Amino acid sequence: MENLLAHFNDLSADQRKALIVLLKRRGIDVSQLPITGVKRDAPLPLSYGQQRLWFLAQLEPDSSAYHIADAVWLNGTVDASALQRSVDKLVARHESLRTTFRNVGGKALQIVHAQLPVAVAWLDCREMVGDEVAVKTKLEAIERQPFDLENGPLLRVSVLKVAADRHVLSIALHHIVADEWSLNIVITEFAEIYRAYCDAREPTLPGLAIGYADFAVWQRHWLEVGEMERQLNYWTAKLAGEQTALELPFDKPRPAEPSDHGAKLEFPLPDAVSTSLRQHCRGQGATLFMGLLALFKMLLYRYSGQNAIRIGVPIANRNRRETEHLVGFFVNTQVLQTELHGGLSFRQVLERVKDTALGAQAHPDLPFDQLVEALSPERSLNRNPLFQVMYNHQYQQAETTAALSLLNIAPFARDSYTTQFELILDTVETGKHGINTLWTYASDLFGHPTIERMAQHFCRLAEATLAAPETALRDLPLLEPLEWHGSSAAEARFCEWIALSEAIRTQAQ
DSSP: HHHHHHHHHSSOOOHHHHHHHHHHHHHOOOGGGGOOOOOOOEEOOOOOOHHHHHHHHHOTTTTOTTTEEEEEEEEEEEEEEEEHHHHHHHHOOOGGGGEEEETTTTEEEEEEOOOOOOOOOOEEEEGTOOOOHHHHHHHHHHHSSHHHHHHHHOEEEEEEEEEEEEEEEEEEEGGGOOOOHHHHHHHHHHHHHHHHHTTTTTTOOOOOOOOOOHHHHHHHIIIIIIIIHHHHHHHHHHHOOOOOOOOOOSOOOOOOSOOOOOEEEEEEEEHHHHHHHHHHHHHOOOOOOHHHHHHHHHHHHHHHHHSEEEEEEEEOOSSSSGGTTTOSOOOEEEEEEEEEEOOOOHHHHHHHHHHHHHHHSSSSOOHHHHHHHHHHHHOOTOOSSSOOEEEEEEOOHHHHHHHHHTTTTEOOSSOEEOOSSSSSEEEEEETTTTTEEEEEETTOOOOOHHHHHHHHHHHHHHHHHHHTTSGGGGGGSSSHHHHHTSGGGSSOOOOOOOOOOHHHHHHHH
């Protein structure tokens, strides 16, 4: 048996399927078997997620919508040699950072190079000292530069020198080789490697049992032996029926060809609300993620008036020890739908969200593009298929913060962002009790004041819900007292009735 597992990737599809059936009969959890390595001298397939991004990149090769980037301030003296050696070490350590992609006979393959140098770009920006807006503009231009998927590299590292003892380090990657979890790995490991080289010692890093290409092959083999069919049946049953888009009130007309321009608003929840929500979720056997998702769906129900509330939720898809410290594109997207109506209480909504989330956790591997293909929603150039709003819950990375603070590295604040969705809510657990909300929105559609009001309404809804969790959804207040006064009858006592055709004409104008 061990010999068969060691050569699992060398078996034919039928042989792999027969082996999986045999293992399942013996009560073995096949999904937790070790991922075995594959040879690098043969063509390597893309993972399903990479395949989707490759297709999108062929449609819009100059788009920066699938770039991920971060930047930090480097305060104090910078050792240029140690910094370049740190980047070299990262590239040598993670195969994804020296991988390119090629179309061979109409099929995309990934090429893992033995070496693929990434030269740090040093930019003299001392004329921008004191002008942080100019630095941000320069940084945004660097991070938006297109990547060449065929020739690489797909990692870009730049250092902007603003003063003798003040620099900005920018790290940008194409999403096809990394995800947000990977970006955190890159920054954390960079900090450890750079500190070690500055101290004239070798860095201490966790071992890597596999490369990303091993995972890509394993994923395809695992899904082809029946798991794809099982999970697809679950999701198509859950999301069957009309694929109705969520309609939120926009400030601007929807453009025929939307850009990826976005903006972000940060809005912390009061500690009392965070504490109360944790306690309520614990009492109902739910996680904080489920509680926050339930509140967000309640808000969207009140804003849209629609009953079937669909939200895209990214999952890290790193439930295996081999992938925990690996740079690569593992993240998958699930579509969580909850049926709501105005008579439901928060307890009832949370129970529905909990059931949906638990079912999704038991079916996490179905690639999003396979679900889209199966459901065949009406395609549009100005809307995403299946969902338009995304929710993500995350924990503040304490180890990253500690590693950076030792090097006197501070986050670089941003004003400009990119987004592929109309609205994204990120909730971040900070410390023992705090919860921060980050609202990323398509600036083609929303104005900042509208999102600010939405964040305030989310907070108000949470406060009212937790104060009276059995209150019907339709009866929960959204408006603050000042907003309520601003919309009182005293300012709107007269009502002039006009013909429907005239109202449509006025609205169109």
